[in-house]
Amino acid sequence: MSTAICWGSIRTILKDSLKSSLLQLECHFTWGLLKQDVDLDDLEETIGYQIEVFIESNIANYNLLSYVCHLRGSNEEALTNLQKAEEEVQKYHPTETDRRTLVTWGNYAWTYYHMKRYEEAQTYVNKVENTYKKLSSTAQWKIQLPEIYAEQGWALLKFGAKYYKKAKDCFEIALKNDPDNPRFNAGYAIAMYRLEDFSHRQCEDINPSLEPLKRAVELNPKDTFIMALLALKLQDLKRADEGKKYIEKAIQITPDLPYVQRYAAKFYRRKGEVDKALEILKKALAVTPKSVFLHHQLGVCYRSKLFQLKDTTRYPPQDQVEELIRLAIFHLKIATDQKTKFFSAHMDLANMYAQGKRYKEAEETFQKALQINILFYDDKQEFYHHYGNFQRFHMKSESEAIRYYLEGLKIEKESYGRNKCRNALKKLLEQRIQRGLGGATDFGTLGLVHNLNDEKDKAIECYEKAIALCPNNEEYLTALCELRLSI
Structure with a gap:
């Protein structure tokens, strides 16, 4: 009995x-x-797909996969992937096994800790600490190793937009120690590209990712993934001819790599060459038939063809319209079924249901999109813009449209989606007032929009009209008073 108590105390x-x-x-x-x-x-x-298609070392992929297994509660599977990471180190870095295995050992220690195998966890903690002491020339055993910062950067990138800024910072630290490392430069370029896209969607004058992308391509001319991103960036900057050269070169180097094909298809779709984009996507889909991204892009391409048909034909043939809607819905539905938290695919699918007058399914899909638990503020603003449009143009409810555009504005962070809500709301309110339908609420809301646009004189005019119609409204009186004081 005393032995059991003693052993329990030691474990504690x-x-x-x-x-x-x-x-x-x-x-x-x-x-x-x-x-x-x-x-x-x-x-x-x-x-799993990256491990399958990338020939180079997959140390970071196996380490991250082990962590994902842990998050799922499969610690034994996590240990299996850590063993594979160690094998990759032996294969690709036989002369640097200690420094290249530090992250793997750290993951081993934590995994064993969660499995309550504390002695084994301590063994791996000791291995990490001893390796750091061996590598460090100072008394302080913790040193900055660029490989570790880079691996952290790659992991952060894969966890989504919330982590892009931190990923960029990690790659910057790695580059300070090894500025010409092609992998570090590639990671930094991707982080900059995604951070820029997330923070400044549709802002053509902001392009901090351009030079990092060029630098990464110069250091590794065979990295066709970065090459494709550079092409899309040049296209954003109205330099499509220059971008086309990079896309063509990327396809030439890796003609069967779906990662490149999907961005090439996006490039040609945005260029207006939708049939060429479809051809590329169908070829890529034959290689990876379950690819969510490819199905999403196919759906977007069929949507583009639908809009092209409607824009160029006064009375488009109904059978062609219905077939394009059917194809778009087919592929977008696959994307949302396979990836239930794919927000933009849900939005695209909901809008296509609306195009096909399948309003019940559109409503259900919009609600599924809003319930996704990893939405950022700009996603929510985009949702309110699209849902407002759905209420306005398909449900014919201007009051509901105004309500949802306003919801987008209430999220007080600037984004492309918030700007779209503001513009749509302003246009709708002005139309209502011109038609003689404007009440106090319409004038008050338009005053808010003008105030957000820093159009103070117009805002004051609107609030005065709102107060004339509803003299005792405290909200309008307060807003008007604050505006007058601010001038």
Whole structure:
């Protein structure tokens, strides 16, 4: 009995002393990668695909996959992937095994800790600490290793938009130690591209990713993924002819790589060559028939063909219209079924249901989109814009449209979606007033829009008209008073 108590006490001491050491480790468990911020099914599929198609070392992929397995509660499977990561180190970096395995050992330590195998966890903590001491020339055993910062950067990128800024910072630190490393430059370029796209959608004058993308391509002319991103960036900057050269070169180097094909298709679709984009996507789909991204892009291409047909034909043949809507819905439905948290695919599908007058399914899809638990503020603003349009143009409810455009404006962070809500709301209110339908609420809301646009004189005029119609409204009186004082 006393032996059991003693052993229990030893395990408790081991556990308590371990925790502080574990928190000092640089690995996926200490990088703040939260389960609720990512679709684990999609992430696991993405990592698995990259392991399958990338010939180069997959150390980082196996390490991340082990962490995903842990988040799923499969710690034994996590250990299997960590063993594969160690094998990759032996294969690709036989002379640097210690420094290249530090993240893997950190993950081992944490995984064993969660399995309550504290002695084994401590063994791996010791291995990490001893390796750092061996590598460090100072008394301080913790040193900055660029490979670790880069691996952290790649993991952060895969966990989504919330982590892009931190990913960029990690690659910057890695580059300070090794400025000409092609992989570090590629990671930095991707982080800049995604951060820019997330923060400044549709802003053509903001292009901090251009030079990093060019630099990454110069350092590794065979990296066709970066080449494709550079082409899309040049297209954003109205330099499509220059971008086309990079797209053609990327396809020439890796003609069967779906990662490149999907961006090439996007390039040609945005260029107006939708049939060429469809041809590329169908070829890529033959290689990876379950690719969510490819199905989404196919749906978007059929939507583009539908709009082209409507724009260029006064009375488009109904059978062609219906077939394009059917094809778009078919592929978008596959995308949303396979990736239930794919927000933009849900929005596209809902809008296509509306185009096909399938309003019940459109409503259900809009609601599914709003319930996705990893939405950012700009996603929600975009939702309110699209849902407002659905209420206005398909449900013929201007009051509901105004309500949802306003919901988008209430999220007080600037984005492309918020701007669209503001413009749509302004246009609708002005039309209502011109038709003689404007009440106090319409004038008051238009005053708010003008105020947000820094059009103070117009805002004052609107609030005065709102107060004339509703003299005792405190909201309008307060807004008018604040505006007059601000001039």
